[in-house]
Amino acid sequence: MLTLDKVYHAAFTLKDAIRKTDLIVAPPLSNKNKIYLKTENLQTTGSFKIRGAYYKISQLNDEEKKKGIIACSAGNHAQGVALASEKNKIPCIICMPDGAPISKVEATKSYGAEVCLVSDTYDDAYDKAIELQKEEGYTFIHPFNDEDVIAGQGTIGLEILDQLSDVDAVVVPIGGGGLISGVAYAIKHLKPTCKVYGVQAAGAPSMYKSMKEHNRVATETVNTFADGIAVKEPGDLTYELVKEYVDEVITVTEDEIAAAILILMEKQKLVAEGAGAVSVAAAMFDKIPLKNKNIVCIVSGGNIDVNILNRVIDRGLVMSGRKTSLTIALTDKPGQLVAVSSVISKCGANVVEVQYDNGDPEMPINSCFIKITMETKDSKQAKEIERTLIENGFSIVSERV
Incomplete structure (x- = not known):
């Protein structure tokens, strides 16, 4: 016992x-x-x-x-x-x-x-x-x-x-x-x-x-x-x-x-x-x-x-919130990735991976998807980046994962 x-x-x-x-x-x-x-x-x-x-x-x-x-x-x-x-x-x-x-x-x-x-x-x-x-x-x-x-x-x-x-x-x-x-x-x-x-x-x-x-x-x-x-x-x-x-x-x-x-x-x-x-x-x-x-x-x-x-x-x-991924719909032309990276940089985050996709049959022929993975300080900063990208005219097609 x-x-x-x-x-x-x-x-x-x-x-x-x-x-x-x-x-x-x-x-x-x-x-x-x-x-x-x-x-x-x-x-x-x-x-x-x-x-x-x-x-x-x-x-x-x-x-x-x-x-x-x-x-x-x-x-x-x-x-x-x-x-x-x-x-x-x-x-x-x-x-x-x-x-x-x-x-x-x-x-x-x-x-x-x-x-x-x-x-x-x-x-x-x-x-x-x-x-x-x-x-x-x-x-x-x-x-x-x-x-x-x-x-x-x-x-x-x-x-x-x-x-x-x-x-x-x-x-x-x-x-x-x-x-x-x-x-x-x-x-x-x-x-x-x-x-x-x-x-x-x-x-x-x-x-x-x-x-x-x-x-x-x-x-x-x-x-x-x-x-x-x-x-x-x-x-x-x-x-x-x-x-x-x-x-x-x-x-x-x-x-x-x-x-x-x-x-x-x-x-x-x-x-x-x-x-x-x-x-x-x-x-x-x-x-x-x-x-x-x-x-x-x-x-x-x-x-x-x-x-x-x-x-x-x-x-x-x-x-x-220290690692964040966003998928962005872009027109497939020179300078787009630079513009996205500039917004992310100004917000203080660090890009660690970029994936490019222009083969989705549902997208316009001159478009592409860019999935960007970033190191961020916290969830607040991640949301700030998402908001700033939208304010700069970019289209976010997936939620943060």
């Missing part, structure tokens, strides 16, 4: 195995509240998952250790289990969805684990892990629906209260619910007045829907680049804990997550993966119903695949 004593015991057990991650203030993230970041992206293995995995494995008896360990994960729990198994000299196998970032797969292997890639999502990897457990008799380490794992994650709540005694709210990413269950349990028992908010990606809203419908709900599909929280169904244990101790669960869009990753990199010099940035996205886009409060956002992980980082940054630039 989960108890506060168990969370404290987990903190004692983990003191030499993990880092007490820093809590840093982040003024640029909100003009409504004072935002602090709990930097679990700088944790050993790059995410909070080592806490729960290590504590769970430390509590296994000799017989359970002898059987070997099996787990399922989109990547971060895999690394935590693999590292804890290596330190305890226990063989382990990890079932991972084949869409997991290559960096997470390779990191898991580097800790000595055997990796079994499974087609599709985390939930399919879970099914495969259970199948192998039954066949081979392995000891299964659940990524979230386990009291010892939850107790390990709850040590973050203890640290937050120690680092910021006047915290008013904590914002926590949710996938299966293990992190928020532990954090909320610890915080609500020690400081009941502190609010706890959970955040999910809009494309993977199982806990959000479960809270709305007052019943544990499974989504048929998940669709988010935040692979660490791409879970179709919350655990029965985590659902009950969230229902009891969490004040509200909200969602953020893919664009909002991308914008949060970008501002964390640019303003805070922190790299966060999609799952780790959802809490920051909620604060940035005013999803938290508070004002003039001390709010801690848990940046739960930083293991983002460099292969998608460029796309995420590009999406973040568009979302924040």
Whole structure:
């Protein structure tokens, strides 16, 4: 049974195995509240998952250790289990969805684990892990629906209260619910007045829907680049804990997550993966119903695949108005592009790409389309450029994208 004593015991057990991650203030993230970041992206293995995995494995008896360990994960729990198994000299196998970032797969292997890639999502990897457990008799380490794992994650709540005694709210990413269950349990028992908010990606809203419908709900599909929280169904244990101790669960869009990753990199010099940035996205886009409060956002992980980082940054630039594209209809004659560029230059933007098209059968024979992509300061400047082009007689044929 989960108890506060168990969370404290987990903190004692983990003191030499993990880092007490820093809590840093982040003024640029909100003009409504004072935002602090709990930097679990700088944790050993790059995410909070080592806490729960290590504590769970430390509590296994000799017989359970002898059987070997099996787990399922989109990547971060895999690394935590693999590292804890290596330190305890226990063989382990990890079932991972084949869409997991290559960096997470390779990191898991580097800790000595055997990796079994499974087609599709985390939930399919879970099914495969259970199948192998039954066949081979392995000891299964659940990524979230386990009291010892939850107790390990709850040590973050203890640290937050120690680092910021006047915290008013904590914002926590949710996938299966293990992190928020532990954090909320610890915080609500020690400081009941502190609010706890959970955040999910809009494309993977199982806990959000479960809270709305007052019943544990499974989504048929998940669709988010935040692979660490791409879970179709919350655990029965985590659902009950969230229902009891969490004040509200909200969602953020893919664009909002991308914008949060970008501002964390640019303003805070922190790299966060999609799952780790959802809490920051909620604060940035005013999803938290508070004002003039001390709010801690848990940046739960930083293991983002460099292969998608460029796309995420590009999406973040568009979302924040820092990158803008306009398509302009022109008469196809010399000097037109110079005139357009002159307007953009006077407005203070920088042209980074030009695409020319005179082959559209719907346009007059002497016309063309020019698509111009610009670096802009913000959305206000982008709108000013669009307005100035129209005032100078140019025809905008598409909205900013």
